[in-house]
Amino acid sequence: MRRVPLWVLFLLSLFLWMGLIGIKQTFPLRAQQPLTPPATHTHTPLVLSQTKVKSSSDSELEAFDKLVADTEKLEGLFNLYRNQETAKIYLEVKPQQLNKNYLATVTMESGIGERGLYSGVPLQTWLFYFRRMNNNLHFVVRNVNFRAEPGDPQVRSLDRSFSDSVLYSLPIKSIHPNQETILIDLGDLMLTDFPGLTPFLEDALRGNYQLDADKSYFGTAKAFPANVEIESIYGFSLNSGEGDYLPTLPDNRALTLRVRYSLSQLEPNNSYRPRLADERVGYFLTTYQDFSNPKRRDSFVRYINRWHLEKQDPKAPLSPPKKPIVFWIENAVPLEYRQAIREGVLMWNKAFEKAGFQDAIQVEQMPDNADWDAADVRYNTIRWFNSLDGFFARGPARVNPLTGEILDADIVVDSGLVRDMQQDFRRLVEQNQGQKNSLLSTLMGGGNLCPSVMDRSSASKKTSVLSQLAKDHDLCYGRESIQQSAIDRLGLSLLSSSTQLRSEQMKEYVDQRLRWVIAHEVGHTLGLRHNFRGSTLLAPQELNNTKVTQTKGLVNSVMDYLPINLAAQGTPQGDYFPVAVGVYDQWAIEYGYKPSGAIFAQRERRFLEEIAQRSTNPDLAYATDEDIFDLNPDANRWDMSSDVLTYSQTQLDNARAMWARLEKRYPSRGESYSELSELFDTVFWHYFQNVYFITKYIGGQSFYRNHAGDPNGRLPFEAVPVAKQREALSVLQKYVFAADAFQFSPQLLNKLAPSRWRDWGNDLKIERLDYPIHQSIFFLQSQVLGDLLSGDRLTRLQDIELKSPADQALTLPELFKTLEDSIWTEVLQPDDKSLSISSIRRSLQRSYLNQLTSMVLRTDNVPEDARTLAWYRLRQLQGSLNGTLRRHGGEMDTYTKAHLEETRSRIRKALDAQLQAQ
Template identity: 50%
Template structure:
């Protein structure tokens, strides 16, 4: 009996223990797996307990702030509604794109309750349904929204039934909602101990939050950031604006047309089964309604108001104001009087420029950012209506120009030998021609691999101006100093700075109005009209402020006109008419005929349009960044001659007392860089063609593609021979070359530049010549020229003519030696070796050129070898040792190349 009782008790204790294990283990496991923020949840606390002692802020949402926490109270009717979140940098580090005022991202979001949580949801707006309820249900099943964060419901109000959530989690987590942490990862991560809520403001229609994120070095170590004391740590302030979308339905979205350059908002209408293209495209534009819809010209019901930030220096506020108001000329032609109004932000203003209720022009100081300006605008993603805009101008542009004028200092301190710094940097991203350089070697795959997340801002905002724009601005100062008979006075300097600043601001305001770049805008005038003030002040220097306009330096003997545009051009007026002219229609579809009548004028030359995607990977010689005039070849030749004159004047007039020789070197390289850009424009004519957006069947309609004429291509080749491949193009005295000393001064956060002390003239000249030559003989261009023979109704530039012209100019000392031998200079020998190397790679099959091009390379080398052997046999005794050795070695190398080709073909057979 005792044994039975023993086993019974043991079994009972075993069952009790098993039940305890089964009950407690999940709780223990849950405690181990649950994040700390969930363990410390205060669901047991009441609404009043959680908000007790915290500052209450009443607005779009009721906020409770205190002890490093921010609670958000969500009313039941605020669930599943659309709100707009805009994020921007409230404070930066003055480097790259981390500049105060710079946009980060904006999107529409909804707050959705799921069980005991609030989901922060980005609804999928890429697919919509206009009418059919059945398709609406299919849409919800087929495409997913994005849930960025999940916020536990901390408490429920006993009477309002509102929900309280800890909003700090959304703002302060490692995966911050702005995405800034992901952009800087893995080099830097958000350090929670160094991050904090800075400012919190609530208003009836919006809330404004400012968060300071402390970043510490991450898994891959630090990046070189000269503007901060220690690269292991820095702070970035992020401004969050949350606002509700317009509640009325009076705004009529305007349909886009690819003949007019607007940023667009797109979605696919799944309910549209009849259209060939079910994608709906609305342009981004402000809501501008006339007070008198029947009047030819009327003030708007609500003008577009821009506030000038109180950080703009007083002496430049008028220039900034004029840049903003320049667009009223275009709006006047679209039927609006004073559509844009400018106000000055008071010095004692209590509102933040990032407040979504204010459109501002901001002035941001930087250390080394190449961005001069950006004109982002924030829109309602459902309709394309622009709701807010903040223009950011890099205030250091004024300092750049002041320094340039006063002491001829260089732009790229410490990079004086990197003549093509900008080009080489951009090549890694596939953006060569974006800065006016050749796109040979560019590919869509390469571009997609290289472009970073912020680079895509160019699609949304058209990120503007880098070293190329600074080059143009600086070259204007150089031209004023070196091309004139006298040094310009202070008043002329200030006038120049104000003119450039007006143009810069007007360009960015154009973006804020919804306009994209127009790189065809510079082709409005003939070269001889560029310096006629009667023409440029009436018609405009260019057809569009939305181009990257090259500085207008007058040729010798011509009085200087405007350096940069001072009025909006005909394209600008036409584009504003398309976007803003009142139609009276109540729905978008009713505007189609009204809009088509405006857009059908696109074939007029002054309304030519080409934007960023036309610049990338498509070689149109009239679509460039920083060119000018409708005759690019003529204007470019003027600038090449101006460059030569500036080099000569640099040697004659400088240095003067108080200057440094490093100023000479920097100035020499600036002219060289400008020279390089001009010759790249010329090279675009070889195998070039234009692209038109005309619609078939319209009056004066053109074919989409038009090939560059043979006459222009031959003219371009002759110019390249004269200014790139000839000895005369780079003839500098030893006196000048021996004055080009580098700077040995360290800068802020920058050590003394580690450069060769003497100037590498051979390397720099060959860098320019080699880049142009390899571009002309690239596989892409040769394939294009071969196709052009079939696409040109008249005679086209053939591959044999290109090969013969280049070889005849590059090897002229050999091919034109009839009565005496000609010694070949060191610069020419380097160029000839480069040419031989390019043809040799074709012959050996190491270059993917068309087979006809490879055969022609073999033929050219064979002809060249015959000419070399003739010169050596007849004039060898008259040549110097350099030339004899160079020609003898070249002949031997050609022999090896030709024999290698023959053996390779034999094996294949």
């Protein structure tokens, strides 16, 4: 008998070993499959086949009993062994736990209260598994983005095509001789920079902060049957350089962060069925690419993120759920806000009743002596934190990345959302001076738009941990909310019939606002995205009619960003904020949660399609974060009503009234004048914001997510009617460009003093102290003018001429002529008196001249027709200037004459330069 060569045996064993560790990927819900537990494959985990890799160094490991001696054993999903003397924690992994999917959730338990380092903010969520490789245990993040159905040969190719991520290789400390359980030192994992905080600290704090092992240690550690909870306290030290001044730290050379790690199992739940998403209804998504069905037009499968709700009585039209969604109000929440928070959570039960569930959501109060922590994944909590600059609320949820099932949620609310703070318009001007920003980006100022949108605008920029993690959940409000709150309160105070707002009115305002904020965040935890068409339910004249708002509702959706419903002057004040979830919210919950009763996937799709087709109802209008970047006048944050043009004009009148009353009511006796300066800025920001809403009508168009064949459906794009565009231009002429658009008394302007406190809580102004009124007005006017004449807007106007019937579009010539007539009135329509152009008007006219000159000289990226029109308008203006100087040259003040002659000279040079270039 011939002996088999050793190299052949080696190759055979190698191939056998490689086959054993191949990944078997299984995937849920194919359309033609029945919706019954045995056939869905929804909860078949992605598994690695069991491997046991022996090593000659096994004998060199420490003895198991010796290693765990003098430790406290905490039994749970993973057993923990804690040695108080050495401050070590060992984690025990059983053989059957290798290569099995688990969830790791990382939460910042304590921060520093500024620059993104806030208590309660989620940091990471991973689907991971432990894999043994010789005497190391790998912490591996599962790749769930690419799948194939069981039995498909492509399962094998996916294993080779796409990689999991081995984040850590942990040395095995010991192996039990009989049970073969593995011990690792958790310090090798959870006392390292596991969540990736170091680059974030460097970016956010602008300092070279490094993790200091001598200052890092474990806090609490708990083990439960379905999860383990471990707290790591990280000490960071400034390694070099000075770093930024951080007022929330006593010394910026060192800081401490507490991070909570939750390792939990995915519950086997054969009755949960993923639900397919529809772009007409706004849900967060769990998405993967399915290689099993090449005939499908779209290879991506998208599930909505939702909770698993089942009726106790499936046959009853209204039934309590088997397991309700329970939120716990953290014991750190101030007592005076707990009732409003409770009511905000319970608002959603009305929506769930439409889906067939009674009392689907419940609220409990966390006891002061609770033996559990708010970050424990077994509890859904509403958490309260304090910061210097947070001003946000957030409603993230932990989701099964295979199916989209929401497993738990924690809402975090910054106390700043109910604090009264002011917006410094002067700082907004300084930050954007000389920059060509869009009106939207300028208005954002120090605020935020959801990172889920903004962080994709530049793939190359360094992104923070927090912004990366916000990709599946919208971070809400930010500094914009504080600006909005400031104008809310100021409007209530100044436009109220009484000189001082009554305390009960202010309490009702605060309670209504907090109820809405909580309802908004709960909506996120239920899977819902923002709906920035949510405020379009009522006409302006209906907003303060409580007979309407208490029955039909104030808004379509609480998932919008809503300003206070500030009544127009002379109109009795109605509800400040919605007192119930909107009709869109009820419809969206019906889509996500109403049981279909379907056995087959095709029947479920028909059931969902019938619900989604109702999206053409104007009361169910939907637009989300990415939609507000377009010139869509009915998709905004902080607007109100179905007629934003009328609403915004009302708010501009309110702003003018507030400016007029500021001088009479502020400051009160004994108060600093700096408060008046802050309030003046607050009104300026409100004015600017509503002007922006109006500009979106010029070249604007609505975008709809309707599908072909939807009942009463619209085409995807619908241009703003030309009459509305002309009306918007007329409003801008009156409130922005007119000679009398901004009029303030000298007495008021001389009261606008800055704060002179010199401490860490104030940004002391050491240069110009008086209010830069010219700079502020010119900033607003030039920003609006630049936006109206931007290349993007001019291109859209030109395109809309092709998309609209004849004479039903605002043309480029009409826009240029209208703006010129408004800005150069003194020259184009001079009266018989001596000509005098104010300093504010001269600045605006120079801005107009700069815009058109840039087009002619090709320094701006605009359509060629716009360049031609700019050349033509400059020629026309040159002729008008010649005539005005000829007729009124001896009757002008020196300012005006110098301005007009210099303008004429600049036009001549620009036209000559353009001809020479050609």
